[in-house]
Amino acid sequence: MADPARGGVPDDGxxxxxYRAKRHILALCKKLGEGVALPSERLLCDQLGVARATLRxxxxxxxxxxxxxxxxxxxxxxxxRPKVSQCLCLTNESAQDGLSGRTWITFERRPAxxxxxxxxxxxxxxxxxxxxxxxxxxxxxxxxESAFVPTKRFPRFSRPPAQNRSLHDELKNRFKMLxxxxxxxxxxxxxxxxxxxxxxTLPALPxxxxxxTSWDARGEPFEWVRTLYRGDRLTLVNRVGSIERGFxxxxxxxx
Amino acid sequence: MADPARGGVPDDGxxxxxYRAKRHILALCKKLGEGVALPSERLLCDQLGVARATLRxxxxxxxxxxxxxxxxxxxxxxxxRPKVSQCLCLTNESAQDGLSGRTWITFERRPAxxxxxxxxxxxxxxxxxxxxxxxxxxxxxxxxESAFVPTKRFPRFSRPPAQNRSLHDELKNRFKMLxxxxxxxxxxxxxxxxxxxxxxTLPALPxxxxxxTSWDARGEPFEWVRTLYRGDRLTLVNRVGSIERGFxxxxxxxx
Numbered sequence: 001m002a003d004p005a006r007g008g009v010p011d012d013g014x015x016x017x018x019y020r021a022k023r024h025i026l027a028l029c030k031k032l033g034e035g036v037a038l039p040s041e042r043l044l045c046d047q048l049g050v051a052r053a054t055l056r057x058x059x060x061x062x063x064x065x066x067x068x069x070x071x072x073x074x075x076x077x078x079x080x081r082p083k084v085s086q087c088l089c090l091t092n093e094s095a096q097d098g099l100s101g102r103t104w105i106t107f108e109r110r111p112a113x114x115x116x117x118x119x120x121x122x123x124x125x126x127x128x129x130x131x132x133x134x135x136x137x138x139x140x141x142x143x144x145e146s147a148f149v150p151t152k153r154f155p156r157f158s159r160p161p162a163q164n165r166s167l168h169d170e171l172k173n174r175f176k177m178l179x180x181x182x183x184x185x186x187x188x189x190x191x192x193x194x195x196x197x198x199x200x201t202l203p204a205l206p207x208x209x210x211x212x213t214s215w216d217a218r219g220e221p222f223e224w225v226r227t228l229y230r231g232d233r234l235t236l237v238n239r240v241g242s243i244e245r246g247f248x249x250x251x252x253x254x255x
Numbered sequence: 256m257a258d259p260a261r262g263g264v265p266d267d268g269x270x271x272x273x274y275r276a277k278r279h280i281l282a283l284c285k286k287l288g289e290g291v292a293l294p295s296e297r298l299l300c301d302q303l304g305v306a307r308a309t310l311r312x313x314x315x316x317x318x319x320x321x322x323x324x325x326x327x328x329x330x331x332x333x334x335x336r337p338k339v340s341q342c343l344c345l346t347n348e349s350a351q352d353g354l355s356g357r358t359w360i361t362f363e364r365r366p367a368x369x370x371x372x373x374x375x376x377x378x379x380x381x382x383x384x385x386x387x388x389x390x391x392x393x394x395x396x397x398x399x400e401s402a403f404v405p406t407k408r409f410p411r412f413s414r415p416p417a418q419n420r421s422l423h424d425e426l427k428n429r430f431k432m433l434x435x436x437x438x439x440x441x442x443x444x445x446x447x448x449x450x451x452x453x454x455x456t457l458p459a460l461p462x463x464x465x466x467x468t469s470w471d472a473r474g475e476p477f478e479w480v481r482t483l484y485r486g487d488r489l490t491l492v493n494r495v496g497s498i499e500r501g502f503x504x505x506x507x508x509x510x
Contacts, residue, residue, distance in 0.1 A: 008447025241436025
């Protein structure tokens with residue numbers, strides 16, 4: 001990832017010690033390469049002349065940003081790069097989805113309640129099906145996803161999709177649902193204790209959350225989804241305008 | 256924002272004190288409403304039976320997530336909600352851009368260097384123009400943006416755009432550049448000391464960074480951009496599939 005302008009140093013040149021430590025360790029990561037062990041905390045503190053708490057602050061930022069892999073009891077290592085790319089496009093999931101692995105862990109019916117009823121344009125006493133899965137790549141769990149679909153719309157939906165099968169594929173193949181579109185919102189949230197245990201991360205780390213409302217080809221909302229992604233291992237990507245680079249698309253010219 | 260499944264509580268029911276404090280304060284925020292002062296730290300610690308450091312951990316998460324506005328010396332308040340929406344669509348910026356205000360603060364030429372040269376398909380000894388601006392809404396600074404364009408491509412580009420004018424509008428109107436498309440990547444990073452001073456936030460807060468490579472109608476890259484958004488005040492949004500809800504678009508149906 002590219003540095004901020006002027007290396008992040010303010011005009012008065014005054015930078016905090018944790019930031020100096022962070023930049024030093026980041027330069028080390030780039031030099032040492034993926035999987036290599038970083039020097040011990042004590043050695044780094046001595047080299048940089050900073051306290052252990054200061055060093056840890058810089059180190060934690062690099063863990064959150066996916067540069068350092070910190071394993072309890074065995075030290076810190078240069079993390080795998082680049083991060084896994086996850087496309088926000090949705091329209092050709094199998095081909096462009098960095099997280100092809102899916103394990104369904106929850107399938108339950110419950111009343112919609114006020115917030116979900118509003119999002120799905122149903123009555124708050126109507127029921128929804130809550131489907132939850134963990135998603136990953138190469139055996140690593142990178143996301144936790146909860147989807148809610150109206151029971152009335154899919155009354156014969158009574159068991160979770162097969163492992164690794166997406167909900168969209170299931171709704172299309174079993175219930176002839178045609179995808180129309182979706183609105184997505186991306187924010188920073190902190191991993192809850194339950195999510196930390198599902199993801200196998202440190203608790204309380206910041207992660208990327210995407211909230212999505214999808215509608216079918218007739219414009220009727222059919223799902224509301226909350227996906228929490230590990231920000232240290234994953235980059236969200238999207239493409240705007242012409243799909244093929246080098247291929248003009250007049251619909252997307254600036255007017 | 257919606258809660259994580261099972262309120263974030265793991266199956267063993269064991270939740271850390273900071274998380275209990277966080278949930279309590281979040282419920283308070285929803286009850287009290289925007290702009291209202293939260294009870295003092297001491298009162299909250301007494302009510303919850305937690306130490307001040309524990310309370311602060313929960314409170315800091317809510318500051319980062321945009322629920323609590325913490326003003327030094329004057330306590331904590333329920334933050335403005337909803338957050339400002341910033342569309343990732345790019346194609347109709349003036350209409351959908353939550354951050355309409357732009358103040359240009361840097362305009363300089365410099366050698367591209369290895370990384371930028373690669374992204375812009377130019378030689379690393381070629382020069383680029385670095386344009387930096389702060390972007391905001393209603394007088395609040397919410398993002399810092401650095402754009403790099405190849406000097407060779409725009410040799411007569413010698414001054415920054417007018418205040419509040421976008422770089423795309425400038426390139427289109429002054430240099431007849433037709434936008435083709437862009438790839439965007441979204442990650443979590445921490446606000447650097449310089450960015451914290453430009454944004455007026457606490458230093459070291461996590462923020463959302465978007466890196467973008469854009470190409471023109473002939474497919475030639477014309478800019479590389481790094482935008483750092485305040486995650487506490489801003490939500491990134493995008494729409495997939497049919498632009499008009501309720502309007503089928505066969506190109507985007509699932510196959």
